[in-house]
Amino acid sequence: MTTAVEVGTAVHVARTVFEVQLTNFSGPFDLLLNLISRRELDITEIALAQVTDEFIAHIRRAQATDGEWKLDEASEFLVVAATLLDLKAARLLPAGAVEDEEDVALLEARDLLFARLLQYRAFKDVARVLADRLDEEGARYPRDVALEPEFTRLLPELLWTHSPEEFAALALKVLTPRQEEPTAVGIEHLHAPVVSVRDQAAVLQDLLEPGGALSFGRLTEGAASRLVVVVRFLALLELFRDGAVSFEQAAPLSELLVRWTGRAGRSVPSLPEDGTGHDGTGHDERVTGDSGDGDGAGTDTTEGGADA
């Protein structure tokens, strides 16, 4: 981590840049690019760590000064955080040591992410070129004047077939606000089995409480689906936050062991208040098949310190 002095300057710089940035903030890639470009696009581990620190500092400061912020802004920040952490996580893979398919997938994901970022930057550059052209062209006004009556009189006689009622019916159709079709494909028709974090936490407790340290592999051995694995992982993080479990790791990248440290009995009922979801629809504690990126961002931040 950075020293106190560096943190001080970083915060100072970040404050001005972020404030400027927020005036024409146009999306997570925008902010991400801004953060990275201040490190001159040098996506090295250190730069990213600093960027992440600045980013988190910004979030904290914004919350401290404003109390709260606009939801859309906050969610965009979360996407940035997730993206940054994805990049950062991908960086942790030793480039030469690609061993299994998951590593390859991760590397591909990293390339894709970076490609998207470069693409976005390219479009941003070109948008600036187009803006200049629009400005320059805006100084020329096209001749666009009304036709003289001697010409409009020559237009073919208008065929008018609408009664006032037909005209009104058309007006009603036109003036009724249209129902916007959603951009995203609807997922309401998907009936993914609902897996509850609370239930899985109970399963974990049953496995861990008898004593001894278990690996995540062991803890998910009986999982019926990938969704259950994911939810069990989330439950583990919740339990860790509540101090009910501890993690042990002998060496970097070695297997992580989980040990029960909580009180006996059901310690999980504190879970429902926690918002792992992002839409506030009231079913936060339940995770369905479509959950993913948004939840990842929230939990990754707690893990961030471990790899620096």
Add this chain to the structure above:
Amino acid sequence: MPESAGAAPGPHPAVEELPGGVRAAVEAILMVADRPVTEERFASVLQVPQEEVLGVLQDLRREYDGRGDDDGYTGVGARSTGPTPPRGFELRSIAGGWRIFSRKHFAAVVADFVLDGQTARLSQAALETLTVIAYRQPVSRARVSAVRGVNVDSVVRTLLQRGLVVEVENDPETGAVLYGTTALFLERLGLDGVDDLPRIAPHLPGPESLGEYDETTY
């Protein structure tokens, strides 16, 4: 108007120093002006004495009309003299102002051009735009666009040419032109007045919610 692109209001370089000088500046205005422009207006916009403006306008008119060998040309644009054919446009002094029109000789050609592809029936887009103007008048093009979700400039032009709508006033706040329907429109529908249009209001958001469209989309 304040947000017009590239046209910074306030002091600008003296027109005399721009290429073509006052003469070209007058031409620039004439080419885009939709209605006759008075000499006073030229003088105040260009910050040039009115007599000079008049001189330039008269020179331009003569120049556009073409000139024979000895017509006492005193134009600013130091052309060498010599017979010149007329241009396809002419500068006319009408209704107390000056405006450029296509030259009369070419009326037949211009008519062919204007009538090319014109039909007797209004397009669906024109009809729908007309309903918005009829029920929301006076209304700006921007707001009609917001309601219809597409640009309506050329369609409004058609309706203007057809005499179904007309510019009624300017929005006191934005300065935007507001449109309304005409007597001809009522005649086509067989109505005595706009109030006789069948009512559709109860089902629809009122004007105040349309205001929001404007705010959020422009």
Add this chain to the structure above:
Amino acid sequence: MPESAGAAPGPHPAVEELPGGVRAAVEAILMVADRPVTEERFASVLQVPQEEVLGVLQDLRREYDGRGDDDGYTGVGARSTGPTPPRGFELRSIAGGWRIFSRKHFAAVVADFVLDGQTARLSQAALETLTVIAYRQPVSRARVSAVRGVNVDSVVRTLLQRGLVVEVENDPETGAVLYGTTALFLERLGLDGVDDLPRIAPHLPGPESLGEYDETTY
């Protein structure tokens, strides 16, 4: 001047015989056009070969721009040569056709006279969305969102209302609406066609060069 012709449509004297000839006839049409006029359209209305029309248009453009002493002027209107200041207007080949514009130096004085043509500046978000649509057309909102990393629905709505983009078709597979840019977009950018957009390649590493980026940036 000879007697003015009435605006009767139908057969009219060959334009060559009218004062000013084809050159003036082209100018007369330009005066009433409310969008760029193609060479084909001029040729068919004037009943003159397209090449001749093109030659006249290019001559007019050069003439309006003013000319130095020795620029190889070959205009129809046998002017004696000599330096000429530019006119206050210019003829531009744009969006596939030709149209008259006020010359850009005079933007400040002209802006006041354009009643309703003012267009508010595009927001940064609108500009970037427009750029992606321009270069990826036909393209769905979902794909534009993927490039920009944010939902673009409301921005696309604004662009539709401004007439800069339009729904062009539906994706045959997904049924999603695909968007493309309009002639107005080309006109606003001063482009003849989409192919004339500034090349994005220098800004955009293709898939093949991503490998290099990998090496240098990680």
